[in-house]
Amino acid sequence: MNFITTEELLQKLDAGEQFRIIDVRENEEVANGMIPGAVHIPLGQIETNFDQIDKSAPQYIICKAGGRSAMACEILEENGFIVTNVVGGMLEWEGELQF
Template structure:
């Protein structure tokens, strides 16, 4: 599993790199803000949502602190996705938020 910090992710976004972000937090948590452009798929729905996840681009997975996103990364990696866990999660995010 690959790892990246929230700050490194922000740099990739600013550089215009092509990838997708999946936020695996629960609905109540996402109501407090999500990374702009991120797709919300709660951890419990990852295995039934493969049809919503593009396998041709890298996927960056975020949660509150990095634990649930690590679990989602394992599931996605086992199913052929290129994934990176955002360590520190939204607790470390300093970029814009979408509500």
């Protein structure tokens, strides 16, 4: 499994790199803010939403602290997706938030 810190992810965003962020937290958690442009797919719905995820593009998976995103990464990798787990999750995110 690939890993990236929140600081490294913020640097990639600031540099204008193109990729997708998938937030796998629950609805009540994302109500407190998400990374701008992130797509919300709760962990329990990942397998039923494969059609919403581009297999040919890198996906960065984030949750609150990194545990659920690691589980989502395992599921996605097993199904042929290119994914990276954002370690530290939203607890360590210091960038902008969208509500």
